[in-house]
Amino acid sequence: MTDVHDILTKYWGYTSFKAMQEEIIASVLNGKDTVALLPTGGGKSLCFQVPALAMEGICIVVSPLVALMGDQVNALKERGIKALKLTGGINFNELNTLLDNALYGNYKFLYLSPERLQQEIVQNYIKQMRVNSIAVDEAHCISQWGNDFRPSYKNITILREIHPLAPIIALTATATPEVLEDTISELKMELPEIFKNSFVRENLSYQVFKEEDKLYKTELLLKTNTGAAIVYVRSRKSTVEISAQLNSLGISATFYHGGISAKEKAQKLHDWSQGIYSTMVATNAFGMGIDHPNVRFVIHLQIPDSLESYFQEAGRAGRDGQYASAVLLYNEYDKQQVKNQFVESLPTTSDLKKIYRKLHNYFQISYGEGEFTKHNFSFSEFCKTYSLNTLLTYNALNSLDRLAIIQLSQEFGRKSTLQFVISSEKVLDYFEKDTTASVIGKTILRIYGGIFEMPTTINLDLIVAKTGQTINTVIAVLKKMERDQVVIMTLQITDATLTFLVPREDDKTINVISRDVATINRKKTAQVNSVLHYIENTKTCRSVQLVSYFGETTAPKCGICSVCRGQNTNLIKSDIHKLAAQILALLEEDELTSRELTEKLTFAEADVLKVIRLLLKAEKIKINPRNQYYLN
Ligand code: ADP
Ligand code: MG
Numbered sequence: 001m002t003d004v005h006d007i008l009t010k011y012w013g014y015t016s017f018k019a020m021q022e023e024i025i026a027s028v029l030n031g032k033d034t035v036a037l038l039p040t041g042g043g044k045s046l047c048f049q050v051p052a053l054a055m056e057g058i059c060i061v062v063s064p065l066v067a068l069m070g071d072q073v074n075a076l077k078e079r080g081i082k083a084l085k086l087t088g089g090i091n092f093n094e095l096n097t098l099l100d101n102a103l104y105g106n107y108k109f110l111y112l113s114p115e116r117l118q119q120e121i122v123q124n125y126i127k128q129m130r131v132n133s134i135a136v137d138e139a140h141c142i143s144q145w146g147n148d149f150r151p152s153y154k155n156i157t158i159l160r161e162i163h164p165l166a167p168i169i170a171l172t173a174t175a176t177p178e179v180l181e182d183t184i185s186e187l188k189m190e191l192p193e194i195f196k197n198s199f200v201r202e203n204l205s206y207q208v209f210k211e212e213d214k215l216y217k218t219e220l221l222l223k224t225n226t227g228a229a230i231v232y233v234r235s236r237k238s239t240v241e242i243s244a245q246l247n248s249l250g251i252s253a254t255f256y257h258g259g260i261s262a263k264e265k266a267q268k269l270h271d272w273s274q275g276i277y278s279t280m281v282a283t284n285a286f287g288m289g290i291d292h293p294n295v296r297f298v299i300h301l302q303i304p305d306s307l308e309s310y311f312q313e314a315g316r317a318g319r320d321g322q323y324a325s326a327v328l329l330y331n332e333y334d335k336q337q338v339k340n341q342f343v344e345s346l347p348t349t350s351d352l353k354k355i356y357r358k359l360h361n362y363f364q365i366s367y368g369e370g371e372f373t374k375h376n377f378s379f380s381e382f383c384k385t386y387s388l389n390t391l392l393t394y395n396a397l398n399s400l401d402r403l404a405i406i407q408l409s410q411e412f413g414r415k416s417t418l419q420f421v422i423s424s425e426k427v428l429d430y431f432e433k434d435t436t437a438s439v440i441g442k443t444i445l446r447i448y449g450g451i452f453e454m455p456t457t458i459n460l461d462l463i464v465a466k467t468g469q470t471i472n473t474v475i476a477v478l479k480k481m482e483r484d485q486v487v488i489m490t491l492q493i494t495d496a497t498l499t500f501l502v503p504r505e506d507d508k509t510i511n512v513i514s515r516d517v518a519t520i521n522r523k524k525t526a527q528v529n530s531v532l533h534y535i536e537n538t539k540t541c542r543s544v545q546l547v548s549y550f551g552e553t554t555a556p557k558c559g560i561c562s563v564c565r566g567q568n569t570n571l572i573k574s575d576i577h578k579l580a581a582q583i584l585a586l587l588e589e590d591e592l593t594s595r596e597l598t599e600k601l602t603f604a605e606a607d608v609l610k611v612i613r614l615l616l617k618a619e620k621i622k623i624n625p626r627n628q629y630y631l632n
Contacts, residue, residue, distance in 0.1 A: 004026075004051070004054055007050050007053050007054055008046070011079045011080070011081060017043075018042065018046075019038075019042070019197050020038060020196075021043055021047055023195055024036045024195045025046075025047060025050050025051045028047070028133055029054060031165070032191075032192070032193050033167050033168045033169075033190050033191070033192040033193070034167060034168075034169045034192055034193050034195065035139075035169075035172075035183075035184065035194045035195065036195050037172060037173070037175040037194070037195065037197070038173065038197045039173050039199050040316075041291060041315070041319060042173070042197055044137070044172075044173070045137075047171060048133060048169045048171065051132075051169075052109065052132055052133055053081065055132040055133070056130065056132060057130035057132035058107055058108060058110055058129050058130060059131070060110050060112070060131055060159060061109055061110065061112070061135045061136075062112060062113070062114055062117060062134070062136050062153075062159070063112075063137040064114060064153065065138060066113060068137075069111045072111065073085045073109070076108075081108055081109070082105065082107040082108050083109035083110075084101060084102060084109070085110075085112065086098060086110070086112040086113070086122065087112075087113060087116070099121070099125040110126075114141075114153045114155070117152075117156065118152060118155055118158075126163075131162075132166060133166050133167050133168075133169060134169070135170075135171065136156060136169070136170045136171065138171070138172060139170035139171055139187070140172040140175075140183060142154065142156065142186045143179045143182035143186065152404075156187060157188050160187075168187055168189055170183060170184070170187060170189065170192075173312065175199070175551055176308075176550055176551060177551045196552075198547070198555070199311070199547045199552055200543060200547055200552070200558075201318065201543070203321055203323050204314070204324055204543075205324070205325045205558070205561055205562075206328075206542035206561040207325055207326065207327045207328070207542070207561060208327075208328045208330070208534075209328070209330075210330060210331060211330070211331060213595065214331070215245060215301075216595060218231065218246070218299055218301065218329070219249050220605060221297060221299065221325070221327060222279060222297065222299075225296050227324075228272065228273075228278055228280075228294055229278055229296060230282060230295060230298045230316060230317075231279060231280070231282070231298075231299045231301060232284065232298065232300045232304075233301045234302040235283065236257040236455075237454065239282055240454035243255040243281040244453065246279060246281065251279055252276075252277045252278050252279065253277055253278070253279035254279075254281070255281045256268050256272075256280055257286075258285035259414075259490055260490065261490060268280070269290075272292075273292050284304075287312065287313065290316055291319065293320035294322070295316055295318065296318070296322075296324050296325065297325050297327065298313060298314050298317040298324075299327045299329065300327070300328045302330075302337070303335065303337070303338040303531060303532075303535065304531060305524075305531065306527035306530070306531060307534060307549050310531065310534075310546075311546055311549075328535065335532060335535070338528060338532070339528065342524060342527075342528050345389075345392045346520075346521045346524055347392055347399055347517070349510060349511075349517050351392060351396055352510050352513075352517060355388070355396045355397070356400065356405070356506070356509065357506055358382075358388070359382075360504045362382055362385060367505070367506070368504060370500040370503055371500060371501070371502055372499065372500065372501065373500055374498070375498050375499075376496075376497055377496050378496070379496065380459075394413065397412075399517065402520075403513045403517070404501055405501060405502055405509060406498055406499060406500055407499040407501055408496065408497075409497040411492060411495065411496040411497075412496040412498075414492045415458075415492055416457070416489065416490060416493070417456060417457050417490050418444065418448075418455065418487055418489040419451060419452070419487060419488050419489070420451055420452045420487050421486070421488055422486055424452065427441065430481075430484070430486055436469070437480065439467050440467050440473075440474055440477045440478070441477075441481065443463060444463060447462065447466065455488070460474060460493070475491065475493060478491065530549060538566070541557040541558055541561055541564050542561035542562060542564075543557070543561055544557060544558070575603075575607070576611055576614070579601070579608065579611045580611050582601055583597060583611060583612065583615065583629075584615070584631065586601075591626075591630045592629060593627050593628050593629070594612055594629070597612070597629070620632055
């Protein structure tokens with residue numbers, strides 16, 4: 001056995017371990033089942049990679065995130081370590097070759113998805129391998145209580161049955177007590193050693209503000225920014241809109257969401273990390289693998305749907321250890337919105353029964369049949385046929401997919417988007433030269449307003465119907481316009497498919513999963529409530545609230561969050577008097593909103609608001625329906 005420090009330096013060039021890494025590695029080397037709970041960026045990968053290198057044989061790594069698997073395998077290869085991965089989209093021959101390599105080629109790491117592990121051929125090969133350890137990355141996925149629960153994760157225990165002596169190491173950054181307990185029992189870990197590093201981030205100031213004008217507040221914050229920033233919003237459309245608005249306010253921003261091409265994603269990530277744009281406006285698709293040191297602000301313009309995701313997203317600020325702010329801006333409408341979207345549209349068992357039955361009617365499948373039949377599926381047409389609520393139906397179909405009743409193809413729920421990227425005059429010039437392009441292009445311009453400003457969802461069927469052209473012509477023309485750099489687009493041209501995984505038995509089928517449905521719904525509701533509770537609790541230190549949610553009950557007050565700061569305001573008494581006098585003097589001249597007051601004063605906005613509140617309370621001033629203050 002080689003010394004673990006030598007391995008660290010030889011392969012990674014690092015001189016010392018991060019907190020807890022050494023203890024975790026020692027535990028695995030002692031053959032113990034081990035749980036590593038470290039925050040994102042805490043260096044979990046090394047916790048199984050170093051011991052695997054110190055032992056003979058191969059480490060099997062089960063990971064749910066295909067994209068991360070590729071990154072990790074590449075990173076290992078670059079360091080001269082033999083690693084391979086089994087993901088989707090490999091045919092049988094390739095699979096055989098890869099597994100042969102893993103068995104006979106002195107490989108140190110075999111990465112695979114939980115779904116791959118279910119294949120018998122994979123299991124048979126693994127049986128013959130000399131497995132030194134089993135790593136389960138993002139292990140919270142195994143728990144019903146984890147954020148990204150996947151049923152197929154449950155069968156990972158097969159590895160334990162095949163290789164009972166290899167220690168299991170489970171790694172996660174999501175460490176609520178329920179998730180932890182559930183993960184350990186689902187993996188059938190035996191008296192595991194549990195290592196947990198504190199989730200406290202001393203340099204991170206958590207701030208929550210109720211704000212009617214969130215964009216204005218964002219502008220104020222970002223104008224003070226000296227490093228990079230991430231602004232999280234919920235929809236793809238908002239990423240485009242908000243980034244345009246920020247640019248018009250003089251803040252250099254770009255946008256990122258799941259619908260842009262891989263090439264564009266890489267380009268945008270690159271430009272942002274290089275500081276070409278200070279601010280990335282993004283959906284939660286912007287996350288995995290982002291390890292940028294000098295993010296000074298992470299601003300949420302909408303309420304996240306769980307504290308797990310909030311903590312991860314907020315935690316991308318201040319990786320360099322310097323002071324950074326994680327700011328959540330919300331208003332009453334947002335609170336209702338998050339409930340509507342995540343709680344009120346959760347499908348109940350009876351919703352699932354109804355939609356499940358409609359699916360069979362739609363595809364004309366009779367009782368007892370349908371198992372393993374695959375169908376082309378248009379979601380919008382399905383909803384239209386039965387006048388179904390789209391959000392509820394969408395969630396219901398996803399639940400049925402998660403619970404292995406049906407299987408939706410990857411195209412499900414994706415949409416084609418298009419944006420014109422040259423001026424309208426140039427577009428018309430372009431159409432002059434090509435009549436087919438003109439017919440199709442002008443129709444698109446007529447149907448979709450705003451298509452010059454942002455990527456817009458387009459409906460190819462509608463364009464076909466309106467132009468009388470074939471779908472192939474429409475696609476060919478769009479592709480030509482893309483090559484000619486007239487438009488940018490993401491085309492979703494393959495139909496989504498839906499496969500029934502069990503025969504039609506109507507209510508019986510759903511009754512079997514009703515307990516799981518209830519658990520998922522209860523969990524989701526609890527998660528959303530935790531976020532709302534976090535927002536509304538203005539008494540307890542924000543950092544204390546967050547880490548105690550993750551089971552850490554002894555953390556000290558941070559002293560820098562909006563709660564701690566609010567309690568010992570920076571304003572000294574003479575400042576309050578001075579500011580009050582200035583506000584009263586301004587209001588003597590005119591009725592003004594708080595924003596107008598802030599603009600005219602040299603004090604920070606929070607201080608102005610605080611003194612306004614004091615003046616209101618003392619009935620020195622009043623507010624009119626236009627939110628302007630006036631002297632009483
Ligand atoms: P996690 O999976 O916990 O989010 P990673 O394993 O991806 O974290 O590691 C995050 C970053 O920290 C990586 O860039 C990794 O190379 C780096 N890192 C890990 N261990 C050390 C160490 N001992 N010294 C310096 N950097 C480290
Ligand atoms: Mg990781």
